[in-house]
Amino acid sequence: MGNGTSIGRVRGLGSAHEGAHHWLLQRFTAIGNLGLVLWLVVSFMMLPAYDYGTVTDWLAKPISAAAMILLILSTFWHARLGLQVLIEDYIHQGGSRFALIALLNLAAIAGGVFGVFCIASIAFAGAA
Secondary structure (H helix, E strand, O other): OOOOOHHHHHOOOOOOOOHHHHHHHHHHHHHHHHHHHHHHHHHHHHOOOOOHHHHHHHHOOHHHHHHHHHHHHHHHHHHHHHHHHHHHHHOOOHHHHHHHHHHHHHHHHHHHHHHHHHHHHHHHHHHO
């Protein structure tokens, strides 16, 4: 089997051994998101009112703020993982794929940082 045969041309181009890790991370973030969204729904149902003051007072509590930050980070991470697979599977040009994944990473990081900043600003404003 020389380099001229079909097997010779593809030898060494096997799996990158990253798929199982990526798949597990996506499942773990999905399970985490499910638990955190259930916590969010139950917490909202237990609030006495849904006006701005009540929700910000609830969000200013450390447990609520920490859980909401975890929800935001886990959601953006999960979305990034899923969209990365979509880009890798359907964008075949190397330069376009690299640019889209870089843009996706930038958007996911920016969204997560913005969400954490918003929660932190509410939490610290309530503490003052």
